[in-house]
Amino acid sequence: xxxxxxxxxxxxxxxxxxxxxxxxxxxxxxxxxxxxxxxxxxxxxxxxxxxxxxxxxxxxxxxxxxxxxxxxxxxxxxxxxxxxxxxxxxxxxxxxxxxxxxxxxxxxxxxxxx
Amino acid sequence: xxxxxxxxxxxxxxxxxxxxxxxxxxxxxxxxxxxxxxxxxxxxxxxxxxxxxxxxxxxxxxxxxxxxxxxxxxxxxxxxxxxxxxxxxxxxxxxxxxxxxxxxxxxxxxxxxx
Numbered sequence: 001x002x003x004x005x006x007x008x009x010x011x012x013x014x015x016x017x018x019x020x021x022x023x024x025x026x027x028x029x030x031x032x033x034x035x036x037x038x039x040x041x042x043x044x045x046x047x048x049x050x051x052x053x054x055x056x057x058x059x060x061x062x063x064x065x066x067x068x069x070x071x072x073x074x075x076x077x078x079x080x081x082x083x084x085x086x087x088x089x090x091x092x093x094x095x096x097x098x099x100x101x102x103x104x105x106x107x108x109x110x111x112x113x114x
Numbered sequence: 115x116x117x118x119x120x121x122x123x124x125x126x127x128x129x130x131x132x133x134x135x136x137x138x139x140x141x142x143x144x145x146x147x148x149x150x151x152x153x154x155x156x157x158x159x160x161x162x163x164x165x166x167x168x169x170x171x172x173x174x175x176x177x178x179x180x181x182x183x184x185x186x187x188x189x190x191x192x193x194x195x196x197x198x199x200x201x202x203x204x205x206x207x208x209x210x211x212x213x214x215x216x217x218x219x220x221x222x223x224x225x226x227x228x
Contacts, residue, residue, distance in 0.1 A: 002201040040175040087116040
């Protein structure tokens with residue numbers, strides 16, 4: 001059993017996909033925790049910041065902790081806020097932006113693929 | 115892209131392992147959402163309630179949303195609260211109890227095994 005607080009985990013700036021004002025903490029990983037199948041991450045997007053649209057073969061399971069924003073594909077925009085849940089299927093392009101006045105904070109689970 | 119609010123998802127009482135005062139919502143599943151590899155669940159344990167100790171071959175990745183409580187094995191007890199993160203390895207016995215005055219609410223990811 002491993003217990004930690006999210007603040008114990010190093011925070012990195014997200015630079016991929018033209019992202020702005022965004023950080024990530026890899027809360028549970030294969031490398032640090034020996035978690036074999038998936039990783040739990042915590043994102044914070046500052047007001048006005050975004051993660052640019054991108055896609056990959058892994059799915060996402062997401063829970064919005066706090067803040068307001070949008071998740072977008074090439075075809076739609078959905079408003080998101082606290083206690084919303086998102087499922088992004090494999091290969092679907094997706095991005096996120098903060099449209100509120102506080103940080104948009106969410107958890108995002110991604111699998112390790114063989 | 116699937117978006118829902120946790121309140122949109124049916125809540126079930128947890129009856130296994132001698133659990134008391136506990137409910138579960140299966141937020142994202144293979145059956146409903148076509149999520150292939152893991153399921154995101156949301157538990158609420160009422161004050162004084164608990165999930166009895168048990169074990170299984172799946173690991174857990176857990177994020178505490180609100181409340182205070184304890185996670186326990188046969189060998190140790192750890193206090194848990196908001197924004198704590200837990201990793202429970204495969205096969206490790208574990209249980210949870212609410213020691214606070216508000217509901218203990220946490221997210222728990224579990225894999226689908228072949």
